[in-house]
Amino acid sequence: MGDNGKPTQERECPDLSGRAVAHLCIDMQKMFAEDTAWRTPWMDRVLPVVEEIAARHAAETIFTRFIPPHTPDDAQGSWRAYFERWRDFTRERMDPELLKLLDPLARLAPPAAVLDKPGYSPFHNTQLHQDLQARGVDTLVVTGAETDMCVAAAVFSAVERGYFVVLVKDALCSSSDDTHDALIKLYAQRFGQQIFLTTAEPLLAAWPER
Template structure:
């Protein structure tokens, strides 16, 4: 896996931690569950504890019924009917229990699609915190983290991905993202590990 380090200097005072979709939905007894969520949870918790007031958690919410989804999402949810909100317990959409203690001051922002930026509250929270840097953790490397990171790049944010606190249920795709996709943005993206982040970030 490619680790680029902090090539653009120290992490400033306007960095925000975006922890993507660390929910029971992806960790427990659903078709979307993967043990990788539990594997990275301790690293995510360490980063949250470092700056809970600068942490934004996202939650991926599913519609109650297929017909509520837009366009191609209806096809998507016909395939994944088991995770429709009407077919799972409401608390399956909650954050992992180990992360809930950080809220508040951490904030929770709900979204219905891959990129967190499609939820206006996400951009509003970044603006409220005067963010110029986004530090990413969570799942999945190659789906919701990727979609949100690409928009962060387009909007001019310094984009830092914490490699050992990001995971995917598809290991091959996870490795491809870190070795092939993210390095393509080498003038905008930095890839580091948790220890490097915690040493370099003084909120």
């Protein structure tokens, strides 16, 4: 099932000018950037890169926000136990300010769109796929947090729905070096026909502004 061809990061960045591209930026929110138990330490480092991509393509950008339930009892299945463990991150307890996008990104919406999601994948229980199809989008540039959690869920959901995914390595962050590296290796070695790994500079050269 895997792709045994040449690893994606060794290939030249494809020209995206002829594709219908959207930028899907995952969960660049204050609760992951500020001093909380869910802090993602690299977020500060990747924020300027994410901002540059989003600013150049604001109309094509969709910022997702992870929105926890009001209480654990409002969650289903294993999510209920999850939010029992992380009760301080339910909406009945947390500062609603923490749900917001980081300020440099929030200023881009609109024209950028904001999509709230109840779980890891932005395709689950949302209209994202339908909206992308209505716009004719066939390619997703993915940035954000975390590489091995919500980004992974977004990437695999996108691949299952037939999108070509461009992952921007210097615009991704995680709270775990080991699992970040493991996911990057997995994307490169097993999904070479569906996922392309690049960095911001060649991406922006290959994806000109409208």
